[in-house]
Amino acid sequence: MTWAFGEGLEVHDGPVTLRLRTRLHMDIADPDLGAVGRAVDADFDRVLNLRRARWLADIGFAEGGPLEDVKIRAQVDFASSVIDWKDLYVRRNGAGAFGPFDKAYIKGGHFREPMGLEAMTSVSHLPFIERSAATNAFTPGRSRGVQWSGRSDQWLVQAGAFRAADGIPFPDELGSERSLTLRAVRQDPDGALAQVGGGISLRDPGDDGIRFRSRPGTRLLAPTTDTKSIDASRFLIGSAEALWLDEGHTASVEWFVGHGIDAGPNREAVTLAGAHASFAALLTGGHHSWNRGRGGYRAPGVADAWISRSPGSGSVEFAARLGWVDLNDGAVQGGRTWDLECGLNWYLQPATRFMIHGLLLSVDSPGRGHEYGSAVLARIQLQL
Numbered sequence: 001m002t003w004a005f006g007e008g009l010e011v012h013d014g015p016v017t018l019r020l021r022t023r024l025h026m027d028i029a030d031p032d033l034g035a036v037g038r039a040v041d042a043d044f045d046r047v048l049n050l051r052r053a054r055w056l057a058d059i060g061f062a063e064g065g066p067l068e069d070v071k072i073r074a075q076v077d078f079a080s081s082v083i084d085w086k087d088l089y090v091r092r093n094g095a096g097a098f099g100p101f102d103k104a105y106i107k108g109g110h111f112r113e114p115m116g117l118e119a120m121t122s123v124s125h126l127p128f129i130e131r132s133a134a135t136n137a138f139t140p141g142r143s144r145g146v147q148w149s150g151r152s153d154q155w156l157v158q159a160g161a162f163r164a165a166d167g168i169p170f171p172d173e174l175g176s177e178r179s180l181t182l183r184a185v186r187q188d189p190d191g192a193l194a195q196v197g198g199g200i201s202l203r204d205p206g207d208d209g210i211r212f213r214s215r216p217g218t219r220l221l222a223p224t225t226d227t228k229s230i231d232a233s234r235f236l237i238g239s240a241e242a243l244w245l246d247e248g249h250t251a252s253v254e255w256f257v258g259h260g261i262d263a264g265p266n267r268e269a270v271t272l273a274g275a276h277a278s279f280a281a282l283l284t285g286g287h288h289s290w291n292r293g294r295g296g297y298r299a300p301g302v303a304d305a306w307i308s309r310s311p312g313s314g315s316v317e318f319a320a321r322l323g324w325v326d327l328n329d330g331a332v333q334g335g336r337t338w339d340l341e342c343g344l345n346w347y348l349q350p351a352t353r354f355m356i357h358g359l360l361l362s363v364d365s366p367g368r369g370h371e372y373g374s375a376v377l378a379r380i381q382l383q384l
Helices: 034-040 134-139
Strands: 002-006 008-013 016-032 047-061 068-076 082-092 103-112 142-151 154-166 172-188 195-203 234-246 251-265 268-282 317-330 331-351 352-365 369-383
Touching: 034 352, 034 369, 134 251, 134 268, 134 317, 268 331, 331 369
Parallel strands: none
Antiparallel strands: 002 008, 008 016, 016 047, 016 369, 047 068, 068 082, 082 103, 103 142, 142 154, 154 172, 172 195, 195 234, 234 251, 251 268, 268 317, 317 331, 331 352, 352 369
């Protein structure tokens, strides 16, 4: 058995390679959201909390062996007193390739459904404290299912069938919601417009109903929009996305719409929507990059301030994002929000950084009026 420490701990034992990584996010939220709290009937207090504490394990097999194309991933979060399983799946590379898709894989288990640029990016690699309110409201998150992904020189297509699950890996924790989700983006690795495309998810809520809600900038604060559970026969969620990336600068825009059939107490059609636009710039060196195989951001390429041959002070990044969510239509009254988040990120390593951001929030709560507020958000992020 041999081991090495690079991007995590790598252990080699014969034909098996195990890579272990640890991810820690310590968050602070200092809100001035008293009026917003009264509008949405929630308390917004100063919070200091361990937002994420995760172990990520990847198991691979030696080239030339019968399992060389197989990869197993398990990820758990232990930030709370209860072990929370995030990812648990088996992936087979090289399976399902056809036509122009010379690179393909199939995976099955519990993982994030393929919809949205931010949703397909690890939060550790986004230039913001959390994913946008629109992304959180409309993307389906993690479910149990099977997915095929194919990539050519210019296209990435991801498609899967899923069922809601909770408490994996125990099979008796399945929900009633089922879905078919497809994402397709055109990629241009040689141009500044890195990718553009969209996705669609056909969802059967089942007996559990379907719920849309969002939080302002951080998961430490209470939701400011929330439809509660909606009884509907079907819900169709669509998305459009574009990513522009040029060395030290990056910008993205995403738009979401959800259309429900026979929804709510009046059994009517409802349409909900949201969007966000973001910009980030590395001010003191480095470059942005993205993961073509996943269709999301990578950690930026910055000089390692700890172990490089010429240790320095790291790299500073400016980031800004404008977001909007509208969860009001007919009998469904989940509220509307606008938010603007701006801040600085100081990278000591590509995935080790200190973040301090400011948030301005506008909330229109049904029956309680229009209110404004602000918050200061901060994070210490370590990845080993």
